[in-house]
Amino acid sequence: MGSTNSTLSKIPNVEELVQETGFTPAHIVRLYDRFEALDKEKTGHLRPQDFGAINRLAINPIGDRIIGAFFSPGQETVDFHSFVRILAHFRPADKKRPKDPSMPEPVNSRTSKLKFAFQLYDQDKDGKISRAELLQVLRSMLEMQVTEEQLESIADRTIQEADLDTDDAISFEEFRKSLEKVNIDHKMSIRFLR
Amino acid sequence: MFFWNWVKYSTSVLSTEKRNASPVLSVVPGTDRLVLPSHSSSAFPSLGSLYTNRGRREGGSMEQEMGELRRYRTQSISRGEFALSDSFYFYRKGLESIVDDQVTQRFSSEELVSWNLLTRTNHNFHYISLRLTVIWGLGVIIRYCVLFPLRITLAIIGLSWLVIGTTLVGFLPNRRVKNWLSELVHLMCYRICARGLSATIQYHNKNNKPQKGGICVANHTSPIDIVILANDGCYAMVGQSHSGLMGVIQRSMVRSCPHVWFERSEMRDRHAVTSRLRAHVAAKSNLPILIFPEGTCINNTSVMMFKKGSFEIGGTIYPVAIKYDPRFGDAFWNSAKYNMVSYLLRMMTSWAIVVNVWYLPPMTRQEGEDATKFANRVKSAIAHQGGLLDMAWDGSLKRDKVKEEFKEQQQKMYSSMVVGKKARNSQEPHTESTRR
Numbered sequence: 001m002g003s004t005n006s007t008l009s010k011i012p013n014v015e016e017l018v019q020e021t022g023f024t025p026a027h028i029v030r031l032y033d034r035f036e037a038l039d040k041e042k043t044g045h046l047r048p049q050d051f052g053a054i055n056r057l058a059i060n061p062i063g064d065r066i067i068g069a070f071f072s073p074g075q076e077t078v079d080f081h082s083f084v085r086i087l088a089h090f091r092p093a094d095k096k097r098p099k100d101p102s103m104p105e106p107v108n109s110r111t112s113k114l115k116f117a118f119q120l121y122d123q124d125k126d127g128k129i130s131r132a133e134l135l136q137v138l139r140s141m142l143e144m145q146v147t148e149e150q151l152e153s154i155a156d157r158t159i160q161e162a163d164l165d166t167d168d169a170i171s172f173e174e175f176r177k178s179l180e181k182v183n184i185d186h187k188m189s190i191r192f193l194r
Numbered sequence: 195m196f197f198w199n200w201v202k203y204s205t206s207v208l209s210t211e212k213r214n215a216s217p218v219l220s221v222v223p224g225t226d227r228l229v230l231p232s233h234s235s236s237a238f239p240s241l242g243s244l245y246t247n248r249g250r251r252e253g254g255s256m257e258q259e260m261g262e263l264r265r266y267r268t269q270s271i272s273r274g275e276f277a278l279s280d281s282f283y284f285y286r287k288g289l290e291s292i293v294d295d296q297v298t299q300r301f302s303s304e305e306l307v308s309w310n311l312l313t314r315t316n317h318n319f320h321y322i323s324l325r326l327t328v329i330w331g332l333g334v335i336i337r338y339c340v341l342f343p344l345r346i347t348l349a350i351i352g353l354s355w356l357v358i359g360t361t362l363v364g365f366l367p368n369r370r371v372k373n374w375l376s377e378l379v380h381l382m383c384y385r386i387c388a389r390g391l392s393a394t395i396q397y398h399n400k401n402n403k404p405q406k407g408g409i410c411v412a413n414h415t416s417p418i419d420i421v422i423l424a425n426d427g428c429y430a431m432v433g434q435s436h437s438g439l440m441g442v443i444q445r446s447m448v449r450s451c452p453h454v455w456f457e458r459s460e461m462r463d464r465h466a467v468t469s470r471l472r473a474h475v476a477a478k479s480n481l482p483i484l485i486f487p488e489g490t491c492i493n494n495t496s497v498m499m500f501k502k503g504s505f506e507i508g509g510t511i512y513p514v515a516i517k518y519d520p521r522f523g524d525a526f527w528n529s530a531k532y533n534m535v536s537y538l539l540r541m542m543t544s545w546a547i548v549v550n551v552w553y554l555p556p557m558t559r560q561e562g563e564d565a566t567k568f569a570n571r572v573k574s575a576i577a578h579q580g581g582l583l584d585m586a587w588d589g590s591l592k593r594d595k596v597k598e599e600f601k602e603q604q605q606k607m608y609s610s611m612v613v614g615k616k617a618r619n620s621q622e623p624h625t626e627s628t629r630r
Binding site: 019023031034038050051054055056057058059060061062063066087090117120121137141142143144145146154158162170178179182184187188189190 | 277
């Protein structure tokens with residue numbers, strides 16, 4: 001596996017990554033090892049099939065959606081930088097950081113996490129979760145276990161509860177409002193080192 | 195001799211730390227729930243950090259997590275219903291598995307808690323001090339220049355004697371003398387080979403040693419397992435017939451006592467395999483068969499699914515648990531990363547191979563128990579004895595993908611939270627509207 005220094009030197013623009021994502025160099029080395037382990041054919045990029053090889057992910061009902069989040073529209077591969085940037089959304093928030101309005105929103109703040117979650121629902125990126133999009137997510141999570149009518153009634157009810165401006169879709173603000181009591185930092189963070 | 199004494203001393207000192215066998219922790223596939231046995235011993239807390247889900251949040255099961263996510267809602271979750279935050283649970287699990295996952299972990303070498311001066315176990319190298327580097331350098335010189343040539347010589351002697359000895363014994367006609375001589379030759383060769391690897395083996399419960407006409411079943415970590423087990427008794431090997439050096443060894447071994455070698459084409463036909471093994475077992479004077487039901491090498495931190503084929507043959511099963519001490523050398527054969535020759539070279543340049551072998555009391559299939567249940571029973575016993583994690587995942591996941599059923603299981607669990615335990619029926623819309 002080699003020394004941290006030699007692995008770090010293999011990764012281009014490490015300082016930029018550290019600044020942007022807030023990961024420490026040790027984290028980045030770990031993620032790089034994982035990236036290389038997933039990239040079985042050593043192409044330097046990951047394709048959807050490489051993610052599909054992870055068994056835990058394959059049995060996750062919304063696994064495909066999660067994989068899709070890594071690939072920008074039209075792109076078929078993801079390089080290491082994008083890989084790390086997406087994972088950075090799930091880094092636990094830094095509690096000690098002072099709120100600096102001039103700095104851009106850190107990628108793992110509550111808002112950014114919520115935005116990421118919102119995008120997973122809102123696949124066509126029009127800023128709203130339409131009824132159809134909600135139905136799609138419900139369908140993947142429930143598949144054979146419920147009938148189509150049940151799915152539709154669940155979707156209807158959810159929209160009714162969250163939709164404040166009655167446009168039959170959930171905008172980001174409405175999404176944020178309906179989840180304001182949820183401890184997002186706890187629920188959408190993962191530990192990156194053993 | 196000095197080296198042997200040193201190895202024995204250090205193993206005895208270090209093994210007093212974990213004298214008691216640790217309890218088994220079973221992982222239910224598809225969840226992160228750990229199922230503890232009802233009789234956890236006091237040794238559990240210290241091993242908890244090694245054997246629980248590493249780096250994973252103590253989040254608990256799906257129900258627990260969902261309950262926490264929905265706590266802010268006024269309705270209780272027993273009524274069901276979907277919440278937008280439900281998906282967070284799945285996102286998190288998905289991302290966690292991208293960063294690391296339990297199954298893929300098993301197919302690469304175990305990470306050590308503290309470094310044992312071998313570069314190969316050094317994953318995050320930090321330069322710590324000059325002294326450590328000097329010691330490591332000394333270690334390299336000792337291992338490569340002193341130990342390695344000795345071991346290679348021994349290994350060559352051992353293997354050539356195996357071939358020559360078994361061929362010679364094969365010429366003898368008399369049955370009893372032949373068997374006795376063949377056992378002698380086999381034992382001698384394996385002992386030389388074990389010395390060639392600097393293997394220190396400790397056998398426990400020798401009274402449960404496999405008898406003739408039985409089937410010996412063990413967890414698989416590397417091809418060296420065969421040498422380890424054969425040091426203490428003679429077994430009939432089962433496997434594919436190879437060409438080349440392995441083929442020569444296989445053919446000469448068969449001359450002195452019956453082993454079961456299959457052609458590659460025969461392996462596909464499960465019935466042919468089973469019937470041949472059954473015939474072997476039925477002849478009570480034949481040596482016990484040695485089988486590794488996992489089918490592939492696992493990294494010795496867990497035991498994966500046992501294939502039920504071996505348990506359908508009938509006869510008495512003698513389970514054996516093999517546990518390597520990772521501090522002296524990493525015995526796991528990562529066949530994707532290393533071929534056989536480089537693997538053996540790595541083995542011969544480690545400090546030593548220190549193994550504990552436990553013979554478990556014989557088991558037979560009970561009335562009304564099918565092969566799969568029996569296999570799981572044996573697997574749990576082996577995992578329990580060896581202090582390994584008992585996983586229900588299939589070892590062949592190394593190469594194949596997971597089955598759809600596990601995904602459906604996840605969906606089922608989630609749906610029972612959303613719509614309650616009722617199956618899909620026409621009454622649903624009525625009851626849902628009354629909730630409003």
